[in-house]
Amino acid sequence: MKASSNKASRHDVVASIAVQATSTSAPPVKRDPMASPARVQVDPDTFPDDKPAQTGTVFNIWYLKWSGGGESSSLRSYTKLKFRVSIAKDAGYTTAKNNLPICLFFARGCCYLGKKCLYHHRLPRDTDYIMPTQDCFGRDKTAEYRDDMDGVGSFNTTNRTLYVGGLHMSDSIENTLTKHFQEFGSIEKIRALYGKSCAFVTFRLESEAQFAKEAMQNQSLDGKEVLNIRWANEDPNPVAQLQEKARMEEIAMSTVKNLLAQIDEPAPKKQKVTVEEPEEQVEEKNTSETKAIEFAPQIPHAKGISFSLNSLSTLAKLKAKKEKEKTVQSTTLIAGYSSDEEED
Amino acid sequence: MLTSSDSFSICDACLGPDKHLKMMKHPNGEECKSCTRPFMVYRWNSSLSSQKAKKTVICTTCARSKNCCQSCMLDINFHIPLHIRDTALKMAGLPAIGSGAVEASKNRERKAILADKQEQAFGSKQEEDQQELARNILTKLAERLNDAPSFKKAPKSLRPDESKLKNIDVSKILAKLPFGGLLDKETSKGTTSFFLFGVGDDVPQYLITDMCNSYGKIKLLKIIHKARCGYVSFTTREAAEAFADSINANGLNSNKSTAGLVLLDNRHPMRVAWGKPRPLGVTNDEHYKISLVVEKVMKQLAEKDREANSGPKNVAKTMFLSY
Numbered sequence: 327m328k329a330s331s332n333k334a335s336r337h338d339v340v341a342s343i344a345v346q347a348t349s350t351s352a353p354p355v356k357r358d359p360m361a362s363p364a365r366v367q368v369d370p371d372t373f374p375d376d377k378p379a380q381t382g383t384v385f386n387i388w389y390l391k392w393s394g395g396g397e398s399s400s401l402r403s404y405t406k407l408k409f410r411v412s413i414a415k416d417a418g419y420t421t422a423k424n425n426l427p428i429c430l431f432f433a434r435g436c437c438y439l440g441k442k443c444l445y446h447h448r449l450p451r452d453t454d455y456i457m458p459t460q461d462c463f464g465r466d467k468t469a470e471y472r473d474d475m476d477g478v479g480s481f482n483t484t485n486r487t488l489y490v491g492g493l494h495m496s497d498s499i500e501n502t503l504t505k506h507f508q509e510f511g512s513i514e515k516i517r518a519l520y521g522k523s524c525a526f527v528t529f530r531l532e533s534e535a536q537f538a539k540e541a542m543q544n545q546s547l548d549g550k551e552v553l554n555i556r557w558a559n560e561d562p563n564p565v566a567q568l569q570e571k572a573r574m575e576e577i578a579m580s581t582v583k584n585l586l587a588q589i590d591e592p593a594p595k596k597q598k599v600t601v602e603e604p605e606e607q608v609e610e611k612n613t614s615e616t617k618a619i620e621f622a623p624q625i626p627h628a629k630g631i632s633f634s635l636n637s638l639s640t641l642a643k644l645k646a647k648k649e650k651e652k653t654v655q656s657t658t659l660i661a662g663y664s665s666d667e668e669e670d
Numbered sequence: 671m672l673t674s675s676d677s678f679s680i681c682d683a684c685l686g687p688d689k690h691l692k693m694m695k696h697p698n699g700e701e702c703k704s705c706t707r708p709f710m711v712y713r714w715n716s717s718l719s720s721q722k723a724k725k726t727v728i729c730t731t732c733a734r735s736k737n738c739c740q741s742c743m744l745d746i747n748f749h750i751p752l753h754i755r756d757t758a759l760k761m762a763g764l765p766a767i768g769s770g771a772v773e774a775s776k777n778r779e780r781k782a783i784l785a786d787k788q789e790q791a792f793g794s795k796q797e798e799d800q801q802e803l804a805r806n807i808l809t810k811l812a813e814r815l816n817d818a819p820s821f822k823k824a825p826k827s828l829r830p831d832e833s834k835l836k837n838i839d840v841s842k843i844l845a846k847l848p849f850g851g852l853l854d855k856e857t858s859k860g861t862t863s864f865f866l867f868g869v870g871d872d873v874p875q876y877l878i879t880d881m882c883n884s885y886g887k888i889k890l891l892k893i894i895h896k897a898r899c900g901y902v903s904f905t906t907r908e909a910a911e912a913f914a915d916s917i918n919a920n921g922l923n924s925n926k927s928t929a930g931l932v933l934l935d936n937r938h939p940m941r942v943a944w945g946k947p948r949p950l951g952v953t954n955d956e957h958y959k960i961s962l963v964v965e966k967v968m969k970q971l972a973e974k975d976r977e978a979n980s981g982p983k984n985v986a987k988t989m990f991l992s993y
Contacts (some may be wrong), residue, residue, distance in 0.1 A: 426722075457742045458751050459703075459727050466727065469703050469773065481703075481743060482773055484753065497949055500892040500900075504875070512876035515895055520952040528874060569872050578758040581750050582811045 364418030364447035366440035367432065368409060378405065406552050407544045409435035413449060413509050422446045425455055427464030433540040449510060449562045450533035462533040463540070475556040479536070486514070486535050487528045487558035490542075495520050502547050503527060510538040526558050677730055678712055680973050681739035681746050684724055686716025702729035704736075705785035706778045710992045712740075731789040735768040762810040843951050847899070847960075849967045851943025853923070853930035858944035862910040863890065863903030865945030867929075868968040871895050873938045878902065881934065885913040894950050896957035898964040901947045917942055925978040928971045941971060 377385060382392030411433055420429070420443040429445035431437035437447065450462040459467055459481050467481040479485060493499060499518045507513055507527050511534025518525040529535040543555050561567060685691060691714055698712030700826050709729030716724065726740035732742045756766050848865050852858075866878070871940055875893050882888050882902050886909020892922045893900035904910040917923065917930040929943035951957050 425762050457744075459741070459743050464722060466703075470776070483900065484751075498890065498892060498947075501890045504879075504891050508876075508879065512874070513879070514874040516875065516893070517895070530874065565871070572874075574753070574757045578754045578761060581754050585748050585750065586812060599947060658707055 359414065359417040360419055360448060362418045363441035364420050364432070364443065365416050365435075366438060367411070367416055368436045369439050370397070370438040373438070405544070406546050406550075407434070410545050411435035411541050417448045420445065420447050427456075427460070428462050428537065430463040430465070430540060433463065433537055434543075435541070450531065450537050452531055452533075454533065456533055461536045469625070471557060477558065483560075485557050486530070486532050487561070488535050489524060489556040489558045490527055491523060491524045491554040491556065492551050493518075493523050493547070494549050495523050495629070499525065503633050506547050507538055507542065510534055510541055510622055526561075552668055588637050678710070678726060678740055679730060679733045679738075679746055679747060680712070680726065680741050681744060683744075683749060684739055684741040685714070688716055689717065700727075702727075702732055702785070704728045704732040704882075705772050705781045707782045707785055715919065729785070731785050732772065734792060735772070735788050737767050742755070758811060762813075764810060803841055835955055835959060838953075838955045838959055840951060840956050840963075843949060843956065843960065844963055846948040847950075848943050849929075850943035851916055851945050853943055854924065854926060855911060855914065858914075859943075860907070861946060862905070862907050863901055863944070863946055864910070864913070865899065865901060865943050866893070866898035866940055867899050867943075867964050868939060868941045869893055869895065869900060870938050870940075873934060873940070877934045877938070878940075881932075882913060885909045885916065888942050890947060892947065892950070894957060896954065897950050897960040899950060899960065901945070903947060914942075914944070925975045927978065928974050931971075931975070937967075941968065 378390065378392065380392055383394040385392055412435075418441060419529070420439075420441050422429075422443065424443050426445055428450060429437050429439075429447055430442050431439075432443070432445070432447045437443055440447075445464075450456070454462065456462055461467060461478050465478045467478050468484060469480060471477070472481050475489065490503065491501075495518070496502070499520075500516050503516050503518070503525055504513060507516075507529075510529075511597065512530040513527060514530050515528040516525060517528075527535075527538070529538065539555050539557075542553055545553055547553070561570070693712050693714040696713070698708035700709070701707065702709045705728075707729060709726075711726055713723045713725040724741055728738075728740055728743065730740065733746075734745075736743075737746055739746050744751060748755060759766055770934040772781050772788070775781050775784060847867075849867065851865055865910060869878075873895070875891070878893060878900075879888065879891060882891070882904070885904070887905045888902060889905045890901060890903040892902075895987060904913065914930070917932055918926075919930065922931045922933065929941040932940045932942055934940055951960055
């Protein structure tokens with residue numbers, strides 16, 4: 327009896343201390359995660375090397391998956407991943423240079439390199455330069471979506487919306503989704519379809535959607551469900567389409583404005599490109615000849631190709647005009663190139 | 671000399687700033703990601719870019735028809751994404767670049783055939799002086815810029831089938847929603863949550879999150895854009911009070927007998943009142959019916975505000991502009 331009351335009082339003390347600690351602490355100062363080194367997310371020595379539960383007849387050691395065996399193998403295996411990224415804990419600086427992509431293993435919560443990783447351990451930012459042909463992890467996009475809308479995505483469209491399937495619906499599903507997905511970016515809209523146990527989550531940036539897709543794939547929300555995340559198809563709602571169109575027009579306007587402003591600052595570059603032609607055989611590597619192509623007014627793509635819309639040559643000519651006005655020095659400028667040496 | 675098959679179109683940004691650049695050439699090295707035909711692949715490393723080598727991903731024919739870079743697929747002249755360029759051209763009333771037939775086709779063989787035809791067409795076409803056309807584009811775009819305020823806004827909502835809607839009863843849901851709610855401390859003892867209504871269809875959720883986060887931790891946030899309303903709830907009463915105070919003091923709410931008005935991002939009006947989270951309907955039709963009521967209430971409240979005080983006339987004006 328006495329012991330228990332003692333225990334209780336100690337608990338109370340601990341609790342009160344905890345309360346004090348929380349109440350006295352100033353409003354949480356946001357620590358910059360990038361100021362500290364990235365955390366090692368998994369220890370390679372203790373990394374489990376177990377086969378997944380048998381769902382087929384043949385185990386493919388390259389994909390670590392079971393295959394064959396009729397129906398069961400054709401069904402998706404609904405197993406939750408063992409790892410999950412926690413941005414607050416895991417993000418940090420790595421040896422990555424500025425324009426390198428984000429580490430895919432970091433997004434999946436299982437990068438064992440930590441600060442030694444060659445890729446970034448952080449969220450995508452809107453200042454990142456991501457080629458339209460790649461996603462934020464540096465993987466190449468394809469022209470078409472995969473049939474199941476999974477994978478890296480298409481370079482013909484900008485998709486900021488994810489389909490989230492396998493949900494257990496409740497009245498606060500929007501709140502739950504917000505809680506879990508806003509860790510990876512700014513959520514613009516969440517639309518839950520109660521009848522179909524799925525939801526659509528729209529992010530502000532495409533790269534945030536890409537990150538969230540990898541980070542939440544096969545993870546659970548608060549329950550035991552296993553999420554199945556895909557790219558969303560285009561919204562069939564005509565209102566949403568008009569809104570998207572208006573948004574695109576707004577972006578296009580600001581882009582054009584920037585473009586018109588940029589014409590005032592021409593920066594002609596001087597460049598020489600060498601094309602190396604390796605021989606078929608490796609042995610003759612040393613004898614591979616090297617051609618030097620000088621980028622003259624007759625540059626390859628200007629010569630071989632007449633752009634259906636020669637708008638750049640105008641831009642370039644505009645630039646050239648300005649150049650002439652400024653300097654007497656004559657530089658031949660087509661498509662932004664000029665040769666190293668003097669040419670006619 | 672380079673033959674025509676040696677040509678490529680790669681933008682300055684992809685080539686990098688190096689004075690001398692070494693490129694590897696692989697004849698028929700890969701299939702074009704756009705038209706699926708094999709093409710001459712170029713790979714190179716530029717000192718500025720990542721350790722990862724850059725390479726061309728689409729063939730010259732596809733790049734030429736889209737007028738884009740073979741590596742980054744940005745417009746080769748303007749360095750902007752193709753869909754933005756095409757939107758801008760459309761806005762200026764100019765013809766689109768490229769037919770888009772290759773992209774539209776789902777069949778790989780058909781894509782290749784279309785691309786072959788495209789290539790032949792390019793071969794026979796003489797290089798025209800398109801300077802006029804290009805100048806047109808820039809001037810038209812510039813003109814269009816001046817008309818920028820005349821943007822038509824996206825429509826607010828679409829009316830679903832009226833006959834269907836009659837059978838749907840949302841009165842039970844509506845009865846529990848605090849449309850007449852206020853934003854003073856006395857009537858709301860102990861609550862930490864707010865009912866938000868009048869949230870536009872195009873209001874991003876992160877605007878609301880950012881606004882609330884500055885007052886304290888959010889416990890619950892649920893915005894249903896279709897129903898044009900939602901909830902936010904804080905973890906502590908202090909945070910909630912600070913939030914309410916800030917709205918009361920934002921200069922739009924001299925009339926305390928209506929729910930507090932907020933202008934998100936200076937253009938999206940929204941009303942805030944104390945209120946516990948209640949169900950907001952589950953189906954599309956229910957959401958739509960609620961949104962109709964929300965719209966009506968928003969108008970009434972704007973009217974009330976205007977009657978009550980002649981002060982914030984501009985508020986009422988904004989409300990009417992957007993409804």
